[in-house]
Amino acid sequence: MATVTELKCAVRDTLESRGVLGQLKARIRAEVFSALDDQREARPPLSHENLLINELIREYLEFNRYRHTASVLTAESGQPDVALDRQFLANELKVTEDASSKSVPLLYGLMCHFVSSSDAGGKVFLQGASLPAAAPAGSTGPGPDA
Missing domain, CATH: 1.20.960.40 (Mitochondrial Import Receptor Subunit Tom20; Chain A)
Incomplete structure (x- = not known):
């Protein structure tokens, strides 16, 4: 009769070989993040x-x-x-x-x-984009002369 440890190893190996173990781990991680996420704090749109x-x-x-x-x-x-x-x-x-x-x-x-x-000596000029509502106004970063 197989021991509990042997059964655990067999189940883990089977799930791994089927490609399911990683998916299960990812799903558990996502659910843990969701459970820990403070639902009272609204996410920005x-x-x-x-x-x-x-x-x-x-x-x-x-x-x-x-x-x-x-x-x-x-x-x-x-x-x-x-x-x-x-x-x-x-x-x-x-x-x-x-x-x-x-x-x-x-x-x-x-x-x-x-x-x-x-172009422009190997540099690309980036401009500030529209920022999420949580970002302070005027924090788009330095301009081209910075």
């Missing part, structure tokens, strides 16, 4: 910018098979469970893709663009 940023991050995480991290991001951020359509995301970012860029997350293409950009 998910702005359009945050929705797009979270979606870029989710696409990157899923591409790299960081599915557990992606599930926690979705749970914590209030991001919709169903991912946004990639073409919609590309249109929102005003990005045009070629066939090769469609095989990797949009973040890779954006990173490649900015790393290889040689």
